[in-house]
Amino acid sequence: MRIACPLCGARDRREFTYRGAALPVPALDAGAEAWSVHVHLRENPAGPLEELWQHELGCGAWLKVRRDTVTHAMLGVVLAEDAGLAARDGEGPA
Amino acid sequence: MRISGKGLISGGRRVNFSFNGVSYMGQEGDTLASALLANGVHLVGRSFKYHRPRGILTAGSEEPNALVSVGKGAAQDPNIRATQQEVFEGLVARSQNCWPSVGHDVMALNDLAAPFLGAGFYYKTFMWPAPLWEKLYEPVIRRAAGLGALSGSANTEPYEKAFAFCDLLVIGSGPAGLMAALTAGRAGADVILAEDDSRMGGRLLAEMEEIDDKPAHVWVAEVLAELAGLDNVRLMTRTAVTGAFDQGTYSALERVSHHLPPSQSLKTAHRPRECFWRIAARATVLAAGAIERPVAFRNNDRPGIMTAGAVRAYLNRWGVAPGERITLFANNDDAHRTARDLVAAGVHIAAVIDSRHDAPDGRDFSVIKGAVVCNTSGRKRLETITLRNVSGEEKIQTDCLAMSGGWNPSVHLTCHMNARPVWNRDIAAFVPRAGAVPGMVVAGAANGSLSTHAALAEGAGAAVAALGQLGITAEAPALPRACDAPYRISPLWAVPGKGRAWLDFQNDVTVKDVAQAAQENFRSVEHMKRYTTQGMATDQGKNSNVAALAVLADATGRSIAETGVTTFRPPFVPTTIAAMGAGAAGQGFKPQRYLTSHRTSLKRGAANTEVGLWYRASYFAKEGETTWRQSCDREVMMVRNAVGVCDVSTLGKIDIKGPDAAKLLDLIYTNLFSTLKIGRVRYGLMLREDGFVMDDGTTARLGQDHYVMTTTTAAAGQVMAHLEYLSQVARPDLDVRFTSVTDQWAQFAVAGPKARALIDALVAEEINGETYPFMACGAITVGGVAGRLFRISFSGEHAYEIAVPARYGEALFDLLVTRAEAEGGGAYGMEALNVLRIEKGFITHAEINGTVTAFDLGMQGMISKKKSCWGKVLSERDGLMDEDRMRLVGLKPKGAAQELSAGAHLFEPDMTVERVNDLGYVTSVGFSPTLGHMIGLAMLSAGPDRLGDTVRLVDHTRGVDTLCEVVDPVFFDPEGGRVRG
């Protein structure tokens, strides 16, 4: 398996570390319910899925990878910082 | 028998080799199989289950029978296919699975017991009593039914792994592969042409035919010469592509030096035995050819019975006639070439038998049409075959039968990503499904196109199409003139009749076994496979699976297409673990990280211990100390009474910079770091998003926008990834960057009442209570080197950590220890460090084990109420704040044993030792010389509410069962006067 890092190019999957589904991050003050859902509830689709991978043995970038869980086709890779996963409402610590 | 002047290796150098202790002569370019056949040796091995005498069936990597052991001693390689092993001077090979010899094999008795040993025999017979399976049945069965054995000693031969990248990977170098490589090579694409054989050319080396009016092998040589002249083309022989994986990744096994005498490979040329390749190809042309299949009939497994294509290959490539009276049995036109070539070479043809009534006539031989071979005789070598047609049965004397049931395209790699092949009635075989593997185009025989002309045309076309996907324009070369004879086949899988007709030669599966599986309702092809073991041997049934499922289809009244195929899995050829794991054996299995103080520590008597990948000093043995405990006790007292020096460089160090560094730290830590003054250090706790503790450590503020964080040794990588996650995913708006500087700084703890005096005398700056109060930090100069000083303590003593660039680490450690020794102190190791921190109740990852919260550690006060932080919301869940949770306490032994043990579980003294009564577990223990007894830390249900209680400590592993007292986790100097003083 190979992942095309937007910064480094296509690299072997051994350079990457998997985290899980690329979900929007709740605001810190979003409450226990929202955080519990974020941490514990996951879709498990047969088909396209957006995931977070880090190019840990490369540039260190976190990537949002769109991947087909049935065919393993890579459907797109973007830098996670451009993926709009950060909390929209509320703010982090001042 | 070698035919003088015949074949492509004619005139080669003579080489001597031995087989089963007998010396033979072969020729350069021979395989072991061709050399044995040239010497009239047909009996090569014994079959897996019935120990039947077996010979050479094929001329390629699909060989099921002729498996031999090559070499001697630790480097002995079992299960080498004689059809692939090249002969070299001094080659030593032996038969396997026979005792005492291949000629007289005691276990051949199994063959007489065959009526009882059919499909499912093991499953049915050895079911009960179950306990006997491991002890009795399995060892006996394995001894009786076995392949070659390993030597039992460690293999010291070198193996390698390597990566390769290309625009176009061409798999196979027959007519299709060569045309594909030529097309792509001329277009300037980066090409790898991989060939399993030692020589490029595929079937063109084995056939008597012409391309562009010259012998095919001459055309091959010309193409290879052109390819060799192209910088953008890599030619890899002896390289089997073994698997197709995601995103154009292919595995390949290169047999680098199996063809060389040991003296010529490693010793002089530094060549590994094998190299395991991972090839990343942007596009691929699969031109892997086809594999000929036998026909199943009674006793079709005798030495001397071979596939028709193999007989042709031995004749035309190696100049060997595998018999003197050869017969042919076929169901297709292609096989007739064998008779034609043998006649042309002057070899006697005893009979040509074709199952088809409309078979073509031969020019130089007569064809018995509409007939079958229904039996054979000859125990160690074929003697007769029995022919059956409408007029009855007839025996024919023959010493070699060439048989052909048709050709199976090598679709294997097209199925590795879960595609199923498609049944093609015209050629009675499965062909690849279009688009089976992204980026792969299939050409030639592998695609079911079984003429040379079609292979040449498809090879060129496939390269054009494959490169087209990449936006590379290629032009097909002018198509050479070549044979385009029709294939014509009429399916024949098994000749009806009594007796055992073999399908899978390597696993000894018969037509009857498959029929029995169907009868017992193992109708699915996958069930039949597992019940009969069809196709489960090392050859994976390359030449038998299709016939077996045709027999199953017949037995279950379905079509072959309906019956379907079993799953094709990598690797295509057997691959040694040594090759796949190359580089990871011995020390490569686990890299070793050494501290800058490593050498000088060893000189000072250090015993090392492994901490993750790091090697750290466990303790420093002084003269007269005979146990680690003596050294450890001394080192602890040394720190408490004088001064000790310890290398703490393994702690993760992360440099954090940026205008938003403080904001990020307030996000990751439970407590505030934005309020930390420049020149000060603070202890911090960080949580995972689920609220459990991730790690702890100190972070120093070196400037307005500059911090340096320390993590535990264990969590350094995890914390770095977490920082990157928070800044890139959760808060990309924050302007902050991180650099791991763990390896760049050497850092040493200097701890004890005399620490200040030592540091003050050492550095250029004045160090006292005002300039460096507890938790201060700053830049210092030591011996002219710019360094950093932190007044922090992990021992509870007045202590510092001094850091210098790693290249000065060894010198500084030496200097610190020398000065400490002058003050009655010295170096201390991990054992003493551990005792010192347990005495103070300081936690490590023995306590932060992924299941504990800040509340459990008594640190809920560290979660700031003034701000939010990562993980705070879920850390406040009801269940995580329950008083009855297992929470941190100290333990003191009670009673005579005076013993504690880490990993032990805790119970009420009057309760039975059962899971339901488990109150908690011990995380860390040590002997405290300061207090004169053992001390421990534990996670105990409602622990802080039980101070003064007695609990029972049970460790079944170490046989400890004792009582101990629950105490506060801080055993020593609870007021902290020493650390501040």
Ligand SMILES: [Zn+2]
């Ligand atoms: Zn990258």
